[in-house]
Amino acid sequence: MADFFTTEQLEAMCEAVRQEWERIKHDQPPRFTLTIYPGKPQCNQCKVPMDKAKVCSRCKMIYYCSPQCIKMGWKLHKVHCSAFKHDGEQIPEYKAVTKQFPWTDVGYNVGGYFNGNFILARFGVLGTARRKVGYWATHGRGVLDEDLLDAPWCSLTEAEGWRLPKKFIPTLALQSSDSCPSFPPTFDSNWTSYYRWRGLPIASPAAMLLHWPLSVYACLKELGLVPENAVGARRKLTVFYVGAREEVCLIPVFGELALLFPNTDLELVIFGETTGHALQRARGRGIKARRPCVFEYTAPTVCGAGTVRVFIDCGNPTYYCPTRERSEHPDAIVALNAGLGTYISWQSVILRSFEFDIPFVITDYSETCLVSVQQIMDLLHQALTRAPASAEEIRLQPMLKKTLAEVQVADVDKVCAALKRERPGKLNAFMQPGLKGDDFSKLSPGSRNACIQIITPVT
Numbered sequence: 050m051a052d053f054f055t056t057e058q059l060e061a062m063c064e065a066v067r068q069e070w071e072r073i074k075h076d077q078p079p080r081f082t083l084t085i086y087p088g089k090p091q092c093n094q095c096k097v098p099m100d101k102a103k104v105c106s107r108c109k110m111i112y113y114c115s116p117q118c119i120k121m122g123w124k125l126h127k128v129h130c131s132a133f134k135h136d137g138e139q140i141p142e143y144k145a146v147t148k149q150f151p152w153t154d155v156g157y158n159v160g161g162y163f164n165g166n167f168i169l170a171r172f173g174v175l176g177t178a179r180r181k182v183g184y185w186a187t188h189g190r191g192v193l194d195e196d197l198l199d200a201p202w203c204s205l206t207e208a209e210g211w212r213l214p215k216k217f218i219p220t221l222a223l224q225s226s227d228s229c230p231s232f233p234p235t236f237d238s239n240w241t242s243y244y245r246w247r248g249l250p251i252a253s254p255a256a257m258l259l260h261w262p263l264s265v266y267a268c269l270k271e272l273g274l275v276p277e278n279a280v281g282a283r284r285k286l287t288v289f290y291v292g293a294r295e296e297v298c299l300i301p302v303f304g305e306l307a308l309l310f311p312n313t314d315l316e317l318v319i320f321g322e323t324t325g326h327a328l329q330r331a332r333g334r335g336i337k338a339r340r341p342c343v344f345e346y347t348a349p350t351v352c353g354a355g356t357v358r359v360f361i362d363c364g365n366p367t368y369y370c371p372t373r374e375r376s377e378h379p380d381a382i383v384a385l386n387a388g389l390g391t392y393i394s395w396q397s398v399i400l401r402s403f404e405f406d407i408p409f410v411i412t413d414y415s416e417t418c419l420v421s422v423q424q425i426m427d428l429l430h431q432a433l434t435r436a437p438a439s440a441e442e443i444r445l446q447p448m449l450k451k452t453l454a455e456v457q458v459a460d461v462d463k464v465c466a467a468l469k470r471e472r473p474g475k476l477n478a479f480m481q482p483g484l485k486g487d488d489f490s491k492l493s494p495g496s497r498n499a500c501i502q503i504i505t506p507v508t
């Protein structure tokens with residue numbers, strides 16, 4: 050979403066939410082009625098707002114005004130209908146993540162739309178200015194100027210970054226063994242258990258940001274790359290974190306990973322248009338390296354002495370594609386909220402991760418998003434193996450052929466087998482709390498980092 054708004058537009062939206070929060074904060078229960086989120090269903094086909102909507106009879110999720118619009122919309126909707134149905138069935142599981150926290154009692158409007166910004170307004174951390182809201186700053190197009198001026202991004206103290214009461218901050222300033230979480234890490238796969246292990250009261254909204262590092266953890270765990278114990282030789286793990294955007298404001302929050310990867314040197318190399326451009330512009334201010342280390346943290350010995358180093362790559366700021374140089378391959382590629390089926394630049398990453406056996410794992414907003422991943426896999430498979438059969442394929446083939454010409458797949462059989470592999474998605478217990486919805490569906494569930502999918506497994 051942040052892609053399409055300027056900082057000024059975003060700030061205006063934040064202000065509207067802040068004002069609305071001020072207006073309703075004493076109501077029991079607080080209900081919001083923002084004009085920018087009218088909460089009135091709109092027809093998915095003709096976009097007309099309705100008082101009484103019809104829904105798709107199969108998934109029961111998507112709004113339509115009339116049988117005519119249902120019929121006209123079917124050509125596009127049919128691809129995702131079963132995924133929406135599946136998402137709808139999972140609503141209780143999404144809600145269970147959210148309901149662990151007492152502060153998620155607000156943020157639902159009458160139509161069921163959940164607005165996570167309300168939570169931030171409640172804690173006074175909603176806005177675009179990093180000086181005022183620290184790690185919580187919301188991005189407009191690209192990156193905030195003050196972030197550029199503030200390179201290398203990590204100069205805020207923990208208190209300035211989190212902007213929360215001290216007891217709500219997942220501090221990394223762990224000095225006495227009393228304040229350290231128990232070692233080895235012992236928590237179940239849910240936020241409540243994690244908070245308990247971390248010594249955080251459940252009233253803390255830290256999960257609204259902690260889901261970033263915890264999702265990296267969950268992805269690497271899915272790949273089997275999280276150490277079972279801390280014994281033996283120290284391990285080095287290099288992870289390329291591709292397609293980062295808003296995370297540029299909260300890089301120190303990734304220090305959390307040091308507690309989760311004991312006895313490990315975890316190198317997180319961030320690739321992303323926003324970060325890359327920011328770094329290029331910051332170079333004039335003394336940053337010369339292609340891949341400077343912008344953050345480093347080592348956990349206390351009693352917590353396993355894991356180290357996290359975050360680097361930002363500006364060699365090719367828009368995206369990363371594995372080269373044939375095996376020595377440059379990471380142990381894993383992670384992409385959060387990837388949009389793998391949406392952005393063309395992912396196609397070459399997919400193909401090369403198959404050919405070079407580079408473990409690759411993604412998260413996305415919902416399982417509906419994962420459907421388009423399989424579609425792009427099928428199209429790539431077609432483009433590799435035969436001439437286009439339909440007009441739609443002919444329209445898409447030039448793009449796919451361009452990708453294939455660039456990537457030069459050497460082992461077609463291997464890549465084709467990988468493209469056809471089953472890829473089940475699963476819900477991420479450490480997703481951002483809160484459901485995302487829109488006016489065109491009943492409650493299209495989704496959340497940042499909601500689902501995990503392995504694209505290329507560890508071989």
Ligand SMILES: [Zn+2]
Pocket residue numbers: 092093094095096097113114115118
């Ligand atoms: Zn309509």
Ligand SMILES: [Zn+2]
Pocket residue numbers: 105106107108109110111126129130131133
């Ligand atoms: Zn449907």
